[in-house]
Amino acid sequence: MEESKNHITGTKTYVLVWFVLLCLTGLTIEAAQLKMGEWSMVANIAIASAKASLVLWFFMHLRQEKRLFKLLIFVPLITISIIIGLTFFDIWYR
Amino acid sequence: MLMTDMAHTEQRDYIGAKLGMWFFLFTEVLLFGGMFLVYSVYREVNTADFHEAGMEMNVVIGAVNTIILLTSSLTMALSISAIKKGAKNSSVLLQAATVLLGIAFLVNKYFEWSDHIRHGFYPNSPQLLAMSHGKILFFGLYYVMTGIHALHVLIGMSVITFILVLTIRGTVTSSDYIKLENAGLFWHLVDVIWIYLFPLFYLIL
């Protein structure tokens, strides 16, 4: 299957994504003021991940790429999650 | 070689070149991932001190820098759309805008760091060493992570400047723009990393 070579994302789409990213930035600043304790960090990471996903999907053209690219992106993510996760079995239980 | 072979090769090259760049980005994820590991461990062990240290950070500068990078990602994405349409001048302008935004980011960083250093918050400073462990580690992480990130911003800007020249010269065109696209991928990753750095350093309130 021929991929994104011929597909040109419209300016409108990009500007909309950018606008959403700015809104999410505002949201994350607000969420930080709310003083939810450690849930603040969870909320902030979640919002950051939403922003990152938008950048990956639209700006980095993952939306138009072959399925292979979409699958591959999980490999480093899973790897780093395992690395941090296994280390925390030490940190939490020392 | 048969014509179909060569066409096949040229097509493969485009996807292959992009694939190679994505693989390279994976290594950057792991590189910064190692630093996020250190951050998460020390924040877990020094939660209260990290909150206290976070108060020293200037949310406004952080937010402004976030907006700068997000906008630079926009201009970068638009520059690729432009070259695909054959709008060479627009593409060049948008690439230049991206570089300028990068400069703005680094200038902000410079002032921010200078301010902290002037207040005595830098690795191994007597003032910092008198503080809690969490605070020492927080600032250590701050300088190392935003420092290595800033280095990547600088590298990204240099690469984009180089591609800009190639665009002007006509080496990067509407039928051969993989270099610009790959530079864009790198730049977007730099943006993504900052998207995570921002809340982790500026929004621990």
Add this chain to the structure above:
Amino acid sequence: METSFYNAPTRYPGLFGWIFTTDHKRIGLLYLISTLSFFAVGVLLGLTMRLELIRSGTHFYSAQTYNSLFTLHGVIMIFLFIIPGIPASLGNFIMPLQIGARDVAFPKINILSWWLFMSGAACAITSLFTGGGAPDTGWTFYVPYSVRTGTNISLAVFGVFLIGMSSTLTGMNFLTTIHRLRAPGLTWKRMTLFTWSIYATSWIQLLATPVIAITLLLIILERFFGVGFFDPAKGGDPILFEHMFWIYSHPAVYIMILPAMGAVTDIIPVFSRKNIFGYTAIAASSLAIAFVGYLVWGHHMFTSGMSDTSRIIFSFLTFLVAVPSGVKIFSWIASMYKGSIKVDTPLLFTLGFIFLFSIGGLTGLVQGALATDLHVHGTYFIVAHFHYVIFGGAVMGFFAGLHYWFPKMFGRMYEEHLAKLGWVFLFIGFNMLYFSMFVLGWEGMPRRYYDYLPRFNTPNLVSTIGSWILAMGLIIMFYNLIHSLFAGEASGDNPWGAASLEWQTTSPPPVENFETTPVVTKGPYTYT
């Protein structure tokens, strides 16, 4: 008739035609020469260490010198020899041929990788003679000593950093090559298992190496700026360093062994005249080893002060990683069963590999179990274990591949009897040198010590004599190979009658590898 790639016109004349080449075959040979040269240096360092240890008491040099010797021996053998080892040399030369490609995906990045490798090696070697002198921390650079020692750690560690960049780029290059440049008809299931092993290895090179890169960078920052990440006085955790170090360095051992297993898997069908048994299982096990290899690093840290919970988890996961290796061993033996076996040198090295790797692997189980590890950690038992798996395993596999693909690379054949004689010396010397260490470790002799109690005398003597016999074997083997380079008989294109794609072109290959793009219609091990 195509001329070989040696005779192809190059952009620059003479030596520069090699140093600035973008031909994967030449790059493979550049790596072969450089890594084997570093291997020779590493061997000399090892022999020097064994000389001091011939008998208890101080003989030839100081403890400080001994510390630097074992540090260098480790750094050179691991980072300058066996990690680049098979992937960079045989992988570079053979893999593109096996998939019917004209070259790798990014030839210029390929030569850049070699330049980075050589620059890193130059830094590491320069560190011996400048600053505070040769590093003395052991190749593991544990904090706090690596931060406090006056020896030239920063330069050495920066050298390793550059070599890491080289490894990462090679991984990226090979992954893209295998994904994108396979010849028509060469499906994933028709790839050789050597190429499968290079593929799995490349994933490890890609994802694990950045972690050591940042770890080493943090050491340098610690030494220069006292940031405090690993300094308890500033809230740092030395055990975190160990985590980060081994998060790379354990997967690294799979970078070392997977390609060797791949080479051996290619060799067995050829010399058994029989299809490989368990193709899918072997390919899957390579990926499984690569993946599970990321989950077990804590087994290097059982005595470090980690939590009990994590020790139990890592011990369990460590037993898991033995399973896919076991799958391979049983598949190899089943592959040879009822085959028409010809014990030529490549197969001889393969058989030695299976035997020695098995011993190493089984002793790994002793270390993987928490209770027994407490007894053997930090002793010569560990030293014996990793030499059995890395030297008896990966390096013997490398030698097997070297002999197997020698005619492909050079168009000549080595002398068979001399090769086998070399093998005999290697095998005997190896076991004398390293089996003694199992005994010593079990009896309690610590590693990295420049002296020891008199009750350890006898096994140490046996070990040192073994090192000389082993060295003799290496001399015989390399004399044979180097001499055959110039004076060996012409081998013909396919002296082994092998079925995989690299043997369907001339030996040595022409610069574009194949006269016309090959179209593949069957698997690489069809011998009926």
